[in-house]
Amino acid sequence: MSLQVQILLIIGSVLFFLFLVRNIKKSKLSIEMAVIWVLWGIGIIVISIFPQLVYKLTRMIGIQAPINTIFLIMIFLLYTLTFFLYIKISVLEDKTKSAIQEIALLRKELEDYAGKHRNSNLQ
């Protein structure tokens, strides 16, 4: 890995980590959801400081340039993360839908009840 890439990685990963922590503190992201990002952030910092780890892995799996190993890891992580996001969104969507349906049903119960009550008062 060239020195430029390494410096870029170190600066980028540290900035990213600070940004992450700030957002968690401002309660924009739940800690539960942030765990994966914290781990990821630490991982990137480690890699940028000790690129030897990547060199080793590169030789092990027979990739020519170490930067490609980084790309590979990154793309794989993004891929899985996106998939989990999709799951999360589906579940959320379903929960919202159920809540909306229940609200409509409850509102009807309430109106029917109020209507009956009104009628019995009139009689």
Added chain:
Amino acid sequence: MGDCMKEILLVIPAYNEQDNILNVLKDIEDNLSNCDYLFVNDCSSDGTGKLLDEHNINHIDLPINLGLAGAVQAGYKYAYYHGYQAAIQFDGDGQHKAIYIHQMKQELDKGYDIVIGSRFVKQKKSLSLRMLGSRIISFLIKLKTGVTIKDPTSGMRLMNRKLIYDYAFNMNRKPEPDTLVYQIAKGAKIKEVQVEMNDRLYGSSIYHSTFNSVKYMINIMISIIFFN
């Protein structure tokens, strides 16, 4: 005139259907005696909600628009909570005709779990692109389950109590062909009854653009092949 059919709930999804509602209601009252119905106003932006209120029509109002599947599901939840023995989706745009429901109910009483109001039991499908889609879906269902469904896209489906719960509460139950495949796999017995459907009286359908049709076909095909 049908018999007293208190045990069936007609679930009528209505999104911006102010011009059709009274016609649909008249159709139900003329052709079915004493039948319970529930309009599901899917957060319409026209006068649908007001009309339902003014005429004292049994209905619920979804506070946020959910689309057809979510609206129908809300109706099925109502059917479940109120202990109905069967529920049928009956479109609020005047496509479905109430006169056939009595016959469908008779088939349900013979022990079928789902009775589909089908356009193609006796009649042939035309050669339009739309019917090509219908043929492909029928073929896939046959391939996957061994059951022949001549009109898999028909939304007019009468279901008994056994199926209402799953339909009302599961994420992926929609008034679409893939749901049929799921239900068949779970052991549901299906019968089709020949019905005639009207064209929409007013308003427009959502499946009009080519893009939507293609998207619809891809969704349904993948769902049938891989997930059900």
